[in-house]
Amino acid sequence: MMMMLPSVALALLSLLQVGAEVPVQQGFDSEKFAGIWYVAAIASNCSVFLKMKDGMKASIITISFTPEGDLDMKLILPMEDKCQKYELLFQRTGHAGHYVGTSEEVRDLRVMETDYSSYAVVHELNHSKEEPHRALQLLTREQDASPQFLQKFEELMLSVGLTKEMEAILPKTGECWEDTWGGTR
Ligand SMILES: *[C@@H]1O[C@H](CO)[C@@H](O)[C@H](O)[C@H]1NC(C)=O
Ligand SMILES: *[C@@H]1O[C@H](CO)[C@@H](O)[C@H](O)[C@H]1NC(C)=O
Numbered sequence: 001m002m003m004m005l006p007s008v009a010l011a012l013l014s015l016l017q018v019g020a021e022v023p024v025q026q027g028f029d030s031e032k033f034a035g036i037w038y039v040a041a042i043a044s045n046c047s048v049f050l051k052m053k054d055g056m057k058a059s060i061i062t063i064s065f066t067p068e069g070d071l072d073m074k075l076i077l078p079m080e081d082k083c084q085k086y087e088l089l090f091q092r093t094g095h096a097g098h099y100v101g102t103s104e105e106v107r108d109l110r111v112m113e114t115d116y117s118s119y120a121v122v123h124e125l126n127h128s129k130e131e132p133h134r135a136l137q138l139l140t141r142e143q144d145a146s147p148q149f150l151q152k153f154e155e156l157m158l159s160v161g162l163t164k165e166m167e168a169i170l171p172k173t174g175e176c177w178e179d180t181w182g183g184t185r
Contacts, residue, residue, distance in 0.1 A: 022123050022160060024110050028097030030065045032116035037061045040145035043157045043167040044135035046126070053168035057175060061139065068092070071099045071109070076176045083176035112156055117141060119149040121156050136162055143172055 039059045042049070062074040069092040077084040090099035090109050101107030106127040114120035120139040126132060138145060138153040150169070157167060 022110050022125075023112060024095060024097040025112065025114050028111055028114075029116065030069065030071070030096070033111065033114060033120065034063050034065060035141075037063065037120065037139035037141065038143050038145075039137055039170060040140045041138040041150060041153055041167060041169045042135060043153075043162040044133060045162060045166050046133035046135060047131060049133075049135070049168075050166065056168055056170055057173045058143070058170040060176060070102075078173055078175035112136075113152065114139075119145070119152070121153055123156075123160060134160065134162065136160060143177075145169075 037060070039061060042053070042056070044050070044053075057078040059075055059077040061076075064072045064074075066072060066089075071090040071092070073088045073090065075086040075088070077086070089102045090107070091102050092099055097111040099109040101109075108125040108127070110123045112121045112123050118141050122137045122139060124135045124137070126134070136153070136157050138149060140146075140149060154164070154167070157163075
């Protein structure tokens, strides 16, 4: 039984992947999506991520929008001995909830599903020539992700062709929570 599962799952996944256009939350409302999110889980087929995923901790994301409607993402990652900060800007597209990277790095970001007040599932595509990959993130407003949201996340994960082996459920830590951008929480 256990031996059969992977091949069945793989066959199913390759079917699902054919022509799979990644959906975006209908009627996406950027104003409601803004604010602080915790990254509760990530699934990706990026080789670098797969190597380090077991040591990863929950990071904190602050989303805001420019007057033009572009998405500004401020990230704080708890590392070994410090809180690493990044800022990424994504340009809006003609579709609400769909953004593209601004630099030479080709990146595509879609908010697949969100209820704004408790969870969101965000899909990212990196079309780099060296190693194209995709990633799915489960964002939650609370530091604890309920099993219900994790289940939604895993369903979407399978629907975009990512597998359980590529998933990291990020352990809750108290690290870096005080160290927010601008101190607005
Ligand atoms: C895209 O992937 C490439 C190769 O793995 C990496 O060098 C680059 O930093 C990635 N870009 C982004 C925006 O993550
Ligand atoms: C990751 O998945 C994407 C989309 O399915 C695929 O194009 C890419 O080649 C995969 N990358 C790796 C490193 O497996």
